[in-house]
Amino acid sequence: MENTSSLSxxxxxxxxxSPTLYTNLKTIASPSKIKHAIVxxxxxxxxxxxxxxxxxxxxxxxALAITLVxxxxxxxxxxxxxxxxxxxxxxxxxxxxxxxxxxxxSKGMNRGFATLLAGALGVxxxxxxxxxxxxxxxxxIGFLVFFLVAAATFSRFIPxxxxxxxxxxxxxxxxxxxxxxxxxxxxxxxxxAHQRLSTIIFGGLTCIVISMFVFPVWAGEDxxxxxxxxLEKLASFLEGFGDEYYRVSNGDKSFLGAxxxxxxxxxxxxxxxxxxxxxxxxxxxxxxxxxKQYLKIGVYTRQCAYHIEALSGYLDEQYQxxxxxxxxxxxxxxxxxxxxxxxxKELGNSMKRMVYPSTSYVHIENCKKAIDDLNIKxxxxxxxxxxxxxxxxxxxxxxxxxxxxxxxxxxxxxxxxELSKQARFKKxxxxxxxxxxxxxxxxxxxxxKPVDGGNDRELSTITVNSDDEIPQEMDLxxxxxxxxxx
Amino acid sequence: MENTSSLSxxxxxxxxxSPTLYTNLKTIASPSKIKHAIVxxxxxxxxxxxxxxxxxxxxxxxALAITLVxxxxxxxxxxxxxxxxxxxxxxxxxxxxxxxxxxxxSKGMNRGFATLLAGALGVxxxxxxxxxxxxxxxxxIGFLVFFLVAAATFSRFIPxxxxxxxxxxxxxxxxxxxxxxxxxxxxxxxxxAHQRLSTIIFGGLTCIVISMFVFPVWAGEDxxxxxxxxLEKLASFLEGFGDEYYRVSNGDKSFLGAxxxxxxxxxxxxxxxxxxxxxxxxxxxxxxxxxKQYLKIGVYTRQCAYHIEALSGYLDEQYQxxxxxxxxxxxxxxxxxxxxxxxxKELGNSMKRMVYPSTSYVHIENCKKAIDDLNIKxxxxxxxxxxxxxxxxxxxxxxxxxxxxxxxxxxxxxxxxELSKQARFKKxxxxxxxxxxxxxxxxxxxxxKPVDGGNDRELSTITVNSDDEIPQEMDLxxxxxxxxxx
Numbered sequence: 001m002e003n004t005s006s007l008s009x010x011x012x013x014x015x016x017x018s019p020t021l022y023t024n025l026k027t028i029a030s031p032s033k034i035k036h037a038i039v040x041x042x043x044x045x046x047x048x049x050x051x052x053x054x055x056x057x058x059x060x061x062x063a064l065a066i067t068l069v070x071x072x073x074x075x076x077x078x079x080x081x082x083x084x085x086x087x088x089x090x091x092x093x094x095x096x097x098x099x100x101x102x103x104x105x106s107k108g109m110n111r112g113f114a115t116l117l118a119g120a121l122g123v124x125x126x127x128x129x130x131x132x133x134x135x136x137x138x139x140x141i142g143f144l145v146f147f148l149v150a151a152a153t154f155s156r157f158i159p160x161x162x163x164x165x166x167x168x169x170x171x172x173x174x175x176x177x178x179x180x181x182x183x184x185x186x187x188x189x190x191x192x193a194h195q196r197l198s199t200i201i202f203g204g205l206t207c208i209v210i211s212m213f214v215f216p217v218w219a220g221e222d223x224x225x226x227x228x229x230x231l232e233k234l235a236s237f238l239e240g241f242g243d244e245y246y247r248v249s250n251g252d253k254s255f256l257g258a259x260x261x262x263x264x265x266x267x268x269x270x271x272x273x274x275x276x277x278x279x280x281x282x283x284x285x286x287x288x289x290x291x292k293q294y295l296k297i298g299v300y301t302r303q304c305a306y307h308i309e310a311l312s313g314y315l316d317e318q319y320q321x322x323x324x325x326x327x328x329x330x331x332x333x334x335x336x337x338x339x340x341x342x343x344x345k346e347l348g349n350s351m352k353r354m355v356y357p358s359t360s361y362v363h364i365e366n367c368k369k370a371i372d373d374l375n376i377k378x379x380x381x382x383x384x385x386x387x388x389x390x391x392x393x394x395x396x397x398x399x400x401x402x403x404x405x406x407x408x409x410x411x412x413x414x415x416x417x418e419l420s421k422q423a424r425f426k427k428x429x430x431x432x433x434x435x436x437x438x439x440x441x442x443x444x445x446x447x448x449k450p451v452d453g454g455n456d457r458e459l460s461t462i463t464v465n466s467d468d469e470i471p472q473e474m475d476l477x478x479x480x481x482x483x484x485x486x
Numbered sequence: 487m488e489n490t491s492s493l494s495x496x497x498x499x500x501x502x503x504s505p506t507l508y509t510n511l512k513t514i515a516s517p518s519k520i521k522h523a524i525v526x527x528x529x530x531x532x533x534x535x536x537x538x539x540x541x542x543x544x545x546x547x548x549a550l551a552i553t554l555v556x557x558x559x560x561x562x563x564x565x566x567x568x569x570x571x572x573x574x575x576x577x578x579x580x581x582x583x584x585x586x587x588x589x590x591x592s593k594g595m596n597r598g599f600a601t602l603l604a605g606a607l608g609v610x611x612x613x614x615x616x617x618x619x620x621x622x623x624x625x626x627i628g629f630l631v632f633f634l635v636a637a638a639t640f641s642r643f644i645p646x647x648x649x650x651x652x653x654x655x656x657x658x659x660x661x662x663x664x665x666x667x668x669x670x671x672x673x674x675x676x677x678x679a680h681q682r683l684s685t686i687i688f689g690g691l692t693c694i695v696i697s698m699f700v701f702p703v704w705a706g707e708d709x710x711x712x713x714x715x716x717l718e719k720l721a722s723f724l725e726g727f728g729d730e731y732y733r734v735s736n737g738d739k740s741f742l743g744a745x746x747x748x749x750x751x752x753x754x755x756x757x758x759x760x761x762x763x764x765x766x767x768x769x770x771x772x773x774x775x776x777x778k779q780y781l782k783i784g785v786y787t788r789q790c791a792y793h794i795e796a797l798s799g800y801l802d803e804q805y806q807x808x809x810x811x812x813x814x815x816x817x818x819x820x821x822x823x824x825x826x827x828x829x830x831k832e833l834g835n836s837m838k839r840m841v842y843p844s845t846s847y848v849h850i851e852n853c854k855k856a857i858d859d860l861n862i863k864x865x866x867x868x869x870x871x872x873x874x875x876x877x878x879x880x881x882x883x884x885x886x887x888x889x890x891x892x893x894x895x896x897x898x899x900x901x902x903x904e905l906s907k908q909a910r911f912k913k914x915x916x917x918x919x920x921x922x923x924x925x926x927x928x929x930x931x932x933x934x935k936p937v938d939g940g941n942d943r944e945l946s947t948i949t950v951n952s953d954d955e956i957p958q959e960m961d962l963x964x965x966x967x968x969x970x971x972x
Contacts, residue, residue, distance in 0.1 A: 041644075048643045055643045063636035066659070067628055070667040087664055094660040142553055150549035157534045157541045158527075173552070174580040178573055181556040263792070267753040306749070306792045313890055375876055390861055393882055400883030404799055 057215040058099055065093045065210050069203055088196050092203030097211065101282075102219035102275030104211040108204040109278070110168030115200055118172040119193045121148075122179025126189060129180075141180050149173050163274055220276035220285050223269065224351070227294055230265060230301050231348030231412070233258040237308055238405065239341030242334035244315055245398070246322050256312065262305040269298040284354055290422040297415045304344075304408040307401055314398040325392040329399065332374035336402050339366040343409055347416050355426045357416050364413065367406045374399060543701040544585055551579045551696050555689055574682050578689030583697065587768075588705035588761030590697040594690040595764070596654030601686055604658040605679045607634075608665025612675060615666075627666050635659050649760055706762035706771050709755065710837070713780055716751060716787050717834030717898070719744040723794055724891065725827030728820035730801055731884070732808050742798065748791040755784040770840055776908040783901045790830075790894040793887055800884040811878040815885065818860035822888045825852040829895055833902050841912045843902050850899065853892045860885060 049056050069089045096107045125148075129141040152173050155161050161169060179189060211217075236255040242248075244256065273291045281287040322330070343363035350357040378396070419425075535542050555575045582593045615627040638659050641647050647655065665675060697703075722741040728734075730742065759777045767773040808816070829849035836843040864882070905911070 044644055044646070045640075048645075049640070052643075055640060059636040059640035062639040062659075063632045066635050066663050067632045070631060070663055071624065071628055086667075090663050090667070091660060094656060094663065138557065142557055145556065146549045146553045149552050150545040153548040154531075154535070154541060154545035157538075158530055159534075160530070170580060173548075174577060177552050177556055177576050177580065181572075181576070263788075264750075264752045266750045302749075303795070306795045309789070309792045310796045310887065310890065378879070379876065390865065393864070393886055396879055396882045397886030400879055400886075401796065404796065 054215065054217050055099075058217065061210050061214050062093075062097050064214070065097055065206050066090060069093050069206055086199065089199040089203035089206075092200050093207055096204055097207040100217050100219040100222065100272075100275050101211050102272075102278040104207050105278040106164070106275060107167050108208050110165060111171050112197075112201060112204055114168040114171035115175050115197055118175035119179055119197065122176045122182075123189055123193070125176070125180040126182075145177055145180055148176060152176075164277070216282070218276075218279055218282050218285075219272045220279050220289060220291060221283060223272035223276055223291065223294055224285070226265065226269065226272065227297055227301070228348050228352045230262045230298070230305075231344050231351070233262055234301065234304055234308060235341045235345035235348060237312075237341070238337050238344065241311065241315075241341070242337040245337070246326070246330055246334065256315070259305050259308050259312075262302060263309060265298065266302065269295060286423075290419060293415065293419040293422055297412060297419065300408060300411040300415055304405055304412065307405045307408060311398060311401045311405070314394055314401075323391045323395065326395045328380075329374055329377045329395065332370045332377055333399060333402065335370035336367055336374065336399075336406065339363045339370060340402070340406050340409055343367065344412070347409075347413055350425075351416055351419075353426075354423070356420045357413060360413055364406070364410060367409075371403060371406070540701065540703050541585075544703065547696050547700050548579075548583050550700070551583055551692050552576060555579050555692055572685065575685040575689035575692075578686050579693055582690055583693040586703045586705040586708065586758075586761050586765075587697050588758075588764040590693050591764040592650070592761060593653050594694050596651060597657050598683075598687060598690055600654040600657035601661050601683055604661035605665055605683065608662045608668075609675055609679070611662070611666040612668075631663055631666055634662060638662075650763070702768070704762075704765055704768050704771075705758045706765050706775060706777060707769060709758035709762055709777065709780055710771070712751065712755065712758065713783055713787070714834050714838045716748045716784070716791075717830050717837070719748055720787065720790055720794060721827045721831035721834060723798075723827070724823050724830065727797065727801075727827070728823040731823070732812070732816055732820065742801070745791050745794050745798075748788060749795060751784065752788060755781060772909075776905060779901065779905040779908055783898060783905065786894060786897045786901055790891055790898065793891045793894060797884060797887045797891070800880055800887075809877045809881065812881045814866075815860060815863045815881065818856045818863055819885055819888065821856035822853055822860065822885070822892065825849045825856060826888070826892050826895055829853065830898070833895075833899055836911075837902055837905075839912075840909070842906045843899060846899055850892070850896060853895075857889060857892070 070086070072086075072089075092111065096104060096111055098104045098107060125141060125144045129137040129144070132140050152169050156166055156169050179193065182189065182192075233255075237259045240255050244253070273295050276289070276291045279285075281289075326333075340363070343360045346360040346363060347357050350359070378399075556572070558572075558575075578597065582590060582597055584590045584593060611627060611630045615623040615630070618626050638655050642652055642655050665679065668675065668678075719741075723745045726741050730739070759781050762775070762777045765771075767775075826849070829846045832846035832849060833843050836845070864885075
């Protein structure tokens with residue numbers, strides 16, 4: 001079952017078996033129902049805040065921005081009442097201030113530039129219309145507005161514009177229509193436009209400054225965390241799968257459903273990557289951090305989640321007791337599942353710490369050994385027992401999916417490695433001291449003693465060694481071919 | 487591979503193998519590149535219009551609404567220039583007019599009610615502040631604005647509010663801040679609020695009327711079509727899978743990738759269902775059409791797509807020639823895949839025509855027969871050849887996935903049936919004439935002659951017979967148990 005909780009987080013889904021009950025729910029609520037609804041709402045409100053306390057901070061940040069902007073206009077005596085100009089500052093804050101810095105920057109800049117462009121064009125249209133005399137002018141301007149608005153509205157369907165400049169086009173339509181039909185003379189318009197633009201810039205800057213310096217929420221950081229969390233969710237499923245499949249453990253089983261949120265993370269990832277594009281460097285992320293590569297990792301992570309979804313079908317209660325055949329392949333199966341889980345965990349961990357993924361290869365190698373072992377066991381057990389062939393089918397299917405998952409994890413590993421190169425992640429420290437205090441180099445888990453212990457030499461060797469940590473494409477291809485043999 | 491074309495439909499994704507090439511793309515564009523970009527853009531623009539011509543209609547509808555609203559204010563001499571009031575009508579049209587009727591209704595109604603509520607509260611705040619004298623008043627109002635804005639902003643994170651009233655809360659914040667800090671006397675405010683509200687209502691109504699009566703785009707209809715299209719995509723993959731798996735055909739293979747869009751349709755489906763909630767009855771859909779049930783069908787359709795994603799891995803080129811074992815199970819495999827494809831096609835077809843799904847059972851029954859046949863074939867072939875056991879593993883895995891898909895399709899079938907009940911789909915016409923002109927009844931493909939040919943009698947029998955078309959829950963459970971045995 002897909003996780004439907006995000007569909008309608010609170011309201012019970014219509015009971016499929018009894019349409020009459022569903023209709024009854026729509027009748028007028030009784031007092032106990034109202035009380036229940038209020039308690040429900042209170043629990044929900046608390047949950048929203050506890051789930052992400054930054055939401056509370058955001059609410060106060062917006063309130064602060066609006067109070068600041070409105071007070072400036074309210075207190076200054078030369079603005080008699082808030083009037084036109086101040087209104088635009090408040091309006092800007094309300095619509096521009098978004099949850100993440102990226103979204104605020106995107107909206108603020110879109111609004112600023114679109115207002116400027118549309119204002120200039122509007123003044124031009126107004127001047128052009130005036131050439132025709134007062135009777136024809138409204139018709140000319142009407143046609144201009146009609147066709148420019150139609151063209152601009154259509155442009156909002158073009159994916160590239162929709163992705164980054166949708167709000168800008170909206171503001172362009174608004175400002176252009178307002179300016180060209182305002183019916184003022186051009187010099188009044190210019191004064192008005194100047195006044196309005198400066199208040200919009202004031203409002204926009206207030207938003208950007210507050211969102212960037214008061215408890216900032218960076219879309220890029222959230223994307224980074226989301227990808228790491230998704231990898232961790234897959235890892236905890238796979239690490240626990242073996243025990244669950246062989247009924248070894250009976251503890252908390254919540255980790256078994258966590259991966260489901262990964263299945264539908266595409267939209268969130270894309271929107272965050274899109275917003276991160278607008279953000280300046282922050283924390284560990286430089287200005288042109290390769291956010292697009294995160295989407296690639298996301299694609300492979302989701303692919304892996306699809307396989308896990310298929311695999312989880314084999315944890316059904318129908319297979320209460322492990323079959324004989326299942327037990328025959330227990331060792332390699334449990335090994336595969338736990339090692340692939342560890343590999344993903346290490347990958348997620350290296351992403352989290354932003355270092356080259358160098359420890360996951362060991363686990364992937366172990367997976368491959370387990371696959372070889374599995375092949376031998378499969379051959380053996382199939383030769384021995386021939387009566388329970390139908391019983392062996394779900395087991396074979398499950399192991400086959402596990403192999404697919406291992407292939408997928410190799411893709412994830414490649415994508416994360418590519419990211420490490422693009423984002424220049426730290427190379428892992430390849431020096432550890434052995435018991436005698438002499439340094440030696442670690443190469444994918446195997447300790448290699450250096451030929452020369454000299455300090456200068458050491459450093460250069462480290463560099464070379466670290467570059468070696470990046471696996472050759474050919475190596476991976478070879479590994480793939482090996483796996484594909486199964 | 488996931489379909490990444492929707493990520494960045496035009497720009498080539500960064501080539502993973504060569505980061506230097508990617509960096510080069512960011513250097514200053516040469517004239518040929520600019521020309522290429524323009525041609526690219528033109529192709530894109532054309533594609534956007536051809537893909538859905540309603541987008542062109544929508545663009546002209548928006549232009550029409552803005553021209554209408556602005557002309558009314560521009561032409562009427564008693565509005566000296568467009569001034570304050572007219573501005574709000576244009577602003578309303580620009581932000582309220584959305585692509586679908588549901589979205590326009592949602593935004594229009596949210597805007598209207600939020601303005602009314604916030605205006606009233608703002609006047610109250612203004613009056614309350616005046617009690618404290620001119621020095622303390624700004625402080626009191628400042629605090630009021632601060633806390634109400636913070637609370638309202640926080641409420642936008644509550645899923646239930648976010649889903650349906652997000653825009654309303656935004657407008658509430660805007661209007662409340664504007665009114666309470668405007669610094670006018672209460673009687674001026676009331677006059678101003680009345681004027682502003684009436685222009686907002688005028689703008690909103692213009693949008694709603696145009697969006698509903700000029701080439702309307704109904705979110706509900708789009709949701710209905712999306713679900714049907716998704717089912718058709720799955721059907722065409724499954725119907726073609728057998729031929730592809732056994733290298734029988736060499737024709738167009740585009741149908742093999744079509745299902746990929748289903749994997750990520752969750753967000754679209756939910757947003758359409760949400761917008762459809764606002765829509766009045768239209769076409770074949772009544773006012774309270776059970777849109778939530780569509781989401782359920784969507785969940786199962788996606789689950790089926792996940793299995794298909796796993797299945798498509800077995801179409802890899804690595805298995806160039808079908809193995810001996812693969813050929814041994816060819817007949818039941820091809821039967822399973824084509825029959826389950828037909829079952830989905832029939833389900834989609836009955837949804838499309840909005841009639842009870844009565845023809846798909848035959849195909850599901852055929853699937854079950856094919857599963858039984860498969861079990862026999864598997865037993866036989868495994869006993870005969872024992873050397874190529876490893877070769878048989880991917881085949882066993884693929885057939886196992888096919889069985890999972892059949893289970894999934896049963897769930898889809900149940901969900902569509904539930905929808906047929908809730909939405910009162912037409913019962914299929916159970917009468918056809920045989921060669922002699924005498925009517926007979928069809929019951930799931932089997933012809934049953936009526937005992938009495940009289941007209942009155944006929945009608946009553948039809949009703950009873952049609953109700954029988956709804957399969958018993960128990961029957962389905964039994965079938966499930968049968969499938970699970972595999």
